[in-house]
Every structure is written in structure tokens, then in C-alpha cells.
Amino acid sequence: MKIDVFTLFPSWFDWFAGQRHVRNACAGTLELGFVDMRATTPLTAGQVDDTPYGGGAGMVIRVDVVEAALRARYGTDPREHEPGRRVVAMAAGGRQFDDALANELAAAEQLTLLCGRYEGFDERVNEHLATDVVSIGPYVLAGGELAAMVVCDAVIRKLPGALGHADSAIEESFSEALGGAPEYPHYTRPVDWHGQRVPEILLSGDHARIADWRRARSAERLEERSKS
Numbered sequence: 001m002k003i004d005v006f007t008l009f010p011s012w013f014d015w016f017a018g019q020r021h022v023r024n025a026c027a028g029t030l031e032l033g034f035v036d037m038r039a040t041t042p043l044t045a046g047q048v049d050d051t052p053y054g055g056g057a058g059m060v061i062r063v064d065v066v067e068a069a070l071r072a073r074y075g076t077d078p079r080e081h082e083p084g085r086r087v088v089a090m091a092a093g094g095r096q097f098d099d100a101l102a103n104e105l106a107a108a109e110q111l112t113l114l115c116g117r118y119e120g121f122d123e124r125v126n127e128h129l130a131t132d133v134v135s136i137g138p139y140v141l142a143g144g145e146l147a148a149m150v151v152c153d154a155v156i157r158k159l160p161g162a163l164g165h166a167d168s169a170i171e172e173s174f175s176e177a178l179g180g181a182p183e184y185p186h187y188t189r190p191v192d193w194h195g196q197r198v199p200e201i202l203l204s205g206d207h208a209r210i211a212d213w214r215r216a217r218s219a220e221r222l223e224e225r226s227k228s
Contacts (some may be wrong), residue, residue: 022156035073063121
């Protein structure tokens with residue numbers, strides 16, 4: 001899989017690229033790149049934004065700037081979407097990111113993430129250059145970089161070899177294995193902490209009963225979540 005993140009601040013991703021599961025994936029099948037949209041802007045002095053038509057506060061990233069960056073990276077007309085590539089614009093008003101969408105994106109051959117800034121993208125980026133517009137939650141961030149890291153992290157964890165153990169990503173919160181429910185609670189040493197003990201079932205060695213207990217706790221968490 002190939003993931004490219006288009007951003008005004010590529011150095012911000014140095015920390016992310018150094019994380020162990022990301023390095024594991026890159027040692028395998030993942031190609032991960034960070035593209036500076038200022039480097040190919042058709043405007044002078046590295047300008048990438050402009051004032052919004054109709055007035056209002058803030059600046060908007062121009063569609064021609066994003067087009068130029070995509071064209072320079074891939075050598076094709078970005079309005080004609082390549083088969084196998086998902087181009088995701090990060091925006092607060094987009095489709096809510098969840099585990100199902102993470103699975104969709106992880107199955108793509110190529111994934112491109114576009115990080116907005118200021119007041120976001122000219123809407124023509126979302127309509128004509130992106131295949132998807134995605135939000136990580138109903139709130140506003142200063143830019144799309146943190147949101148892109150969230151999407152990258154969730155997607156990369158699903159790639160072969162990223163977590164070191166093939167079973168690590170099977171029973172996780174909202175996974176198919178748990179029927180979309182939150183993950184069950186985990187415990188480790190010490191057995192007794194200030195009078196708070198690890199549930200005895202987890203110390204029993206009875207794996208069938210432990211599995212039943214975990215599924216029940218997961219279902220309880222889903223019910224509690226639906227009430228909140």
C-alpha cells in the first residue's frame with residue numbers, strides 16, 4: 001500500500017513516521033510519503049491561500065494549489081481519479097471516520113490524504129479532486145494534520161506486520177469480531193491494587209469462560225454507550 005499526506009507542514013509528521021508500528025509497516029508493504037503543497041504552488045512567495053468570495057474571516061486554500069501538488073506528485077490530471085486510489089480531504093463536515101471506513105481505506109492500493117488549513121479548502125477540492133471528504137469528529141481543529149495522523153494510524157494498524165502479532169488487531173473496539181462493540185476491559189499485574197482485584201475469571205485459566213466473560217463485558221459497554 002502507498003499512503004501520501006499532502007500538507008503545508010510535512011516536518012510535523014517526523015514523529016509519526018518514527019512510531020514502531022509505522023516503521024514495521026514501512027519495512028513491509030507500506031510506502032509512506034509526506035508532500036509539501038507549498039513546493040509546487042503556482043503562486044508567488046509560496047502563497048497557497050486566498051480570501052473567501054462573499055466575505056468573511058479567515059483564508060481558504062486554493063483549488064489550483066492542491067491541483068498543482070497532486071499533478072506534480074502523480075503526473076496525471078487529478079480531476080480524473082485513478083483506479084485504486086482514494087483521495088481523502090480532511091474536513092470537519094465530512095463523513096465521520098470509523099472502523100468500517102478504516103477497513104475500506106486499508107483495502108485501497110493507494111491512499112492520499114489532503115490536510116486543510118485556515119478555513120479549509122475551496123469547495124472545488126472536495127467536489128472534484130477528492131474521492132472522499134472525512135472528519136474524525138464533530139469539532140474543529142486548526143488544520144487537517146492531526147486528523148490525517150489519526151486516519152493514518154487507524155489504517156496502518158490494519159496492515160500486515162504493523163503490530164508484530166497477527167491477532168493484535170482482531171478483537172479491538174468496534175471491530176467485526178466484537179460486533180462493532182467497544183473492547184472488553186483488560187487487566188495485568190498486580191493482581192491486587194489497593195484492594196481492587198483482577199476479576200477472578202481472568203485468573204482461572206478457563207479460556208472458554210474467559211471468552212464468554214469478555215464478550216459479555218463488551219456488550220455491556222455497547223449498551224452503556226448507546227444510553228449516553
